[in-house]
Amino acid sequence: MQTLSRTTGNSTHQERVMQQPTSTATHASNLIRFHGLTMLLVEHEGVEYIPLKPLSDLAGIDWRNTKKAAQGEDQAALYAPKWILPPVLAGEGGASTPSREALYIRFDRAHMYLARINTAQMRAQGNVAAADQLLILQKEWANVLHRYETHGIAVKASRVSALRDLLGAAKIRDSLADPRERIAFTHLLHEEMRAVGLPLDILDAPQGRLPLNS
Numbered sequence: 001m002q003t004l005s006r007t008t009g010n011s012t013h014q015e016r017v018m019q020q021p022t023s024t025a026t027h028a029s030n031l032i033r034f035h036g037l038t039m040l041l042v043e044h045e046g047v048e049y050i051p052l053k054p055l056s057d058l059a060g061i062d063w064r065n066t067k068k069a070a071q072g073e074d075q076a077a078l079y080a081p082k083w084i085l086p087p088v089l090a091g092e093g094g095a096s097t098p099s100r101e102a103l104y105i106r107f108d109r110a111h112m113y114l115a116r117i118n119t120a121q122m123r124a125q126g127n128v129a130a131a132d133q134l135l136i137l138q139k140e141w142a143n144v145l146h147r148y149e150t151h152g153i154a155v156k157a158s159r160v161s162a163l164r165d166l167l168g169a170a171k172i173r174d175s176l177a178d179p180r181e182r183i184a185f186t187h188l189l190h191e192e193m194r195a196v197g198l199p200l201d202i203l204d205a206p207q208g209r210l211p212l213n214s
Contacts, residue, residue, distance in 0.1 A: 028043075034110065040086065048107040050105060051104055059130070060125040080109065083104075086102055170189060173185040
């Protein structure tokens with residue numbers, strides 16, 4: 001989408017360390033759609049992870065090479081890969097074959113993983129449509145990174161459009177003469193704010209009091 005040993009000359013020892021049982025503090029967090037893939041997001045020791053193999057399959061990369069590279073010293077520091085036993089969803093109990101540990105990476109690093117995939121290699125392996133789509137995303141992410149490093153902030157274009165629509169809706173609400181209509185419109189406006197990730201409850205935190213002797 002798990003502490004790994006540093007790369008040493010003893011690859012057998014390293015593989016043994018990587019395959020040691022991990023903590024059982026793992027549970028399903030969400031079922032997500034991630035760039036055309038439907039995957040189970042898991043939370044392990046307070047951090048969200050996503051399985052790596054579907055991302056590798058999407059890019060048409062050999063899984064053995066992906067697995068080895070992701071656990072290399074630098075990529076391990078970037079993606080924080082962990083071997084995690086996938087949680088069993090409700091209704092899946094009683095399976096004849098128990099689940100095996102799978103390699104996961106931090107969910108908040110998954111876009112970086114996709115950003116570093118060689119789309120020319122994907123295209124050479126016949127994944128032309130997927131390569132074209134990923135290249136579009138990589139260009140978008142490059143622009144976002146540039147804006148962030150240049151201006152200190154980057155806002156997704158769709159979010160800007162949503163915020164503009166909310167401001168327009170607020171103006172319409174304020175122009176309504178009927179108090180009942182304003183109340184109904186306010187409820188609708190709050191629902192739209194939640195939909196774009198701006199719930200009002202984040203603004204309800206109590207304000208701390210200033211010390212009297214300040």
